[in-house]
Amino acid sequence: MARRSSVNYLDRLYASLVYLLPITSVVLFGKISLFSQIPILETIFLPILKIDEILSTSIIDFISIRLVVWFSIFFLVVRSYKINHFIRFNAIQALLLDIVVALVSVTVKLLGKVSFLYFILEIILNVTFLGITAAFLYSVFQCALGKYAEIPVISEAAYHQTH
Numbered sequence: 001m002a003r004r005s006s007v008n009y010l011d012r013l014y015a016s017l018v019y020l021l022p023i024t025s026v027v028l029f030g031k032i033s034l035f036s037q038i039p040i041l042e043t044i045f046l047p048i049l050k051i052d053e054i055l056s057t058s059i060i061d062f063i064s065i066r067l068v069v070w071f072s073i074f075f076l077v078v079r080s081y082k083i084n085h086f087i088r089f090n091a092i093q094a095l096l097l098d099i100v101v102a103l104v105s106v107t108v109k110l111l112g113k114v115s116f117l118y119f120i121l122e123i124i125l126n127v128t129f130l131g132i133t134a135a136f137l138y139s140v141f142q143c144a145l146g147k148y149a150e151i152p153v154i155s156e157a158a159y160h161q162t163h
Contacts, residue, residue: 015090022097029129
């Protein structure tokens, strides 16, 4: 992956902040089952749960703050070539992770109507929660170091969107 320019500390902060979107989206998956099994997780994720409450607030009937933030990041950050490539790359990567969470959520809602699939759905939710959490931690750590977070498939798609 081509490196565009040097990354200053403010760019690292901005690139890290966009990863709050997917982690706040997936925290409810953990709340469904993992938090009751491992109570310390609820304490650890309490700030994320509070941010999720704010993002889930509706501005109008069907438009939440999360949706406004999502489209703002896409149109004002990812599509702006005046912004450092490092920030744009991490922004689209965070949005792609958020799309993964949304797709899993829709799938679980559709399959949730079948009662005998409950155990399988719980596994899907837990794996998604743990995977997105791991991607969040890895990506924020890499951003703090000023390096590009390389997540298979997601990074390749992100790179093509910002190239």
